[in-house]
Amino acid sequence: MAFSQLIGQERAKRMLSRLIASHRVGGTYLFFGPEGVGKRTTALLFAQALNCAGPDAAEGEPCGACPSCRKILHGNHPDIRYLFPLSRAGKGALDDLLHDARWGEHGPRFDRAASISIEGVRDLRHEIAHRPFVGRMRAVIVCRAERMTTEAANAFLKMLEEPPPATIYVLTTARPQALLATVRSRCQPIPFARLASESIEHALIDRFGIDQVVASASAGMANGSLGRALDLATGSLEEERQQALDLMQTAGTGLEEVPELVQKLARQSDRGEIQRMLELLLTIWRDVMVLKVRARAHLVNEDLGNELTAEGRDLSLDEIVQTIRAIDETLRAVEGNVNVGLALAYLVSRLSRGMGGAEVWARSPGPSAIM
Ligand SMILES: [Zn+2]
The missing domain is CATH 1.20.272 (Zinc Finger, Delta Prime; domain 3)
Structure with missing residues (x-):
């Protein structure tokens, strides 16, 4: 998969490719926009592009085939780290979330009461104190960043002030206004838009093998969100x-x-x-x-x-x-x-x-x- 295969999101793609091509990648990015429009997938593409060994990596286009790209594709790259809202569930729940966060999966579903805790941020901080294991650049993807508790957000801010080597952060949220203003102001915003319903319909048919009639009805009701359309189409x-x-x-x-x-x-x-x-x-x-x-x-x-x-x-x-x-x-x-x-x-x-x-x-x- 390459940036060119991402559905819609021309603006985000352009901004990120330009950053990579001009060697100005660093710090913290805020991917904001409706749920189910490709923020997590784009974060993975971004991480691929930053670590790719392929010929077009310098222009911001990952090859999708080198060992690094493949590891990210399969969800087992050691330098891609997620920070999720968690409830008090055990390790099994975390494994499920990690599985669902993989490429092409629906995306993790979080408990409504789950939050990103200060313990989660501290564990992360400890883990990323050293250089990346194998990649050029480590990527920390914070899902539903608005669910950080105030303590977690303050610990996160502290972490941003003492940046670990070769690490970028991508915060994803559908509700940027719910983030602590001090966190928001430290991020470079990357906007994500609702998708055209024709694009959603095609994706449902081509990528998920959904029947044309169902795909069309679901796309029409999904308010520009592929994730929603998939939920509607699969009756979940x-x-x-x-x-x-x-x-x-x-x-x-x-x-x-x-x-x-x-x-x-x-x-x-x-x-x-x-x-x-x-x-x-x-x-x-x-x-x-x-x-x-x-x-x-x-x-x-x-x-x-x-x-x-x-x-x-x-x-x-x-x-x-x-x-x-x-x-x-x-x-x-x-x-x-x-x-x-x-x-x-x-x-x-x-x-x-x-x-x-x-x-x-x-x-x-x-x-x-x-x-
Ligand atoms: Zn590659």
Whole structure:
């Protein structure tokens, strides 16, 4: 794999290739942008380019075939070190994360309560005090850097002040604003953008062997994230979809349970999980609409066909469209920085209004209160 094979991210590619070609690589980089758009893969490519023995390495293009490139490809290069958010799980969990962080894998999934601890940073500091084992340049990849505890972030800063030999740091995050400002200011920012849905569709078909119809529907719903599209296409979002259905059902029937459910969701899930849940809710309502107008389109939630037909039976098309709009507004609010609990409460009031729960709607704060 070479930089040229990376999907999208022209700007990041250009910035990194230029750095390598001008021999100005060093210090700490902040790869920021939505989840599932290639930040970790790009970090691995960057590390390859810095260590490659191939002919184009000096221009910033790794060969992908020399021993160093192959080690990085297979996830066993001794000078590539990850720093992950960890919960108190044992070594087995870490092995799983390392496996999933490899090239071409989906990417590690972290527990919602996991954080990057000061112990993790201290271990790292100890390990990298000496020169790289075999490579020209060691790369430390910090996944979900915003999950560093304050103590960890301060220890990390201290480490940056006494840089070990031949080492670069790549911090990846979808929420750069959640990083300690003092850490952020030490980094060179490299922006990552959402991917075009056609590129995602092609990648799903060509690289992951996913059926064209499923690939197209998943890419359309993935909001520019290949990782999300892969989750949608392979159905590994069952838990979040169930949450979305619970939210719908509660909004439609047991109004007194709404505050409790909203609180529970806001407490148990991080912002990213709420986002995914809302995106799934969008796919569900998109299907309700497709069924309502009897469009000849593929259903994302094909297995729920009967339930969703029933859901739309008593609603006008306009009410369904309003609901989709409300979910979309809430999603965008959650992507920003609003209070997740308030945003969900607003949404549920809108959902229940669509389903005849006018009473809750009358008591709700309305969009201007949260957005
Ligand atoms: Zn190489």
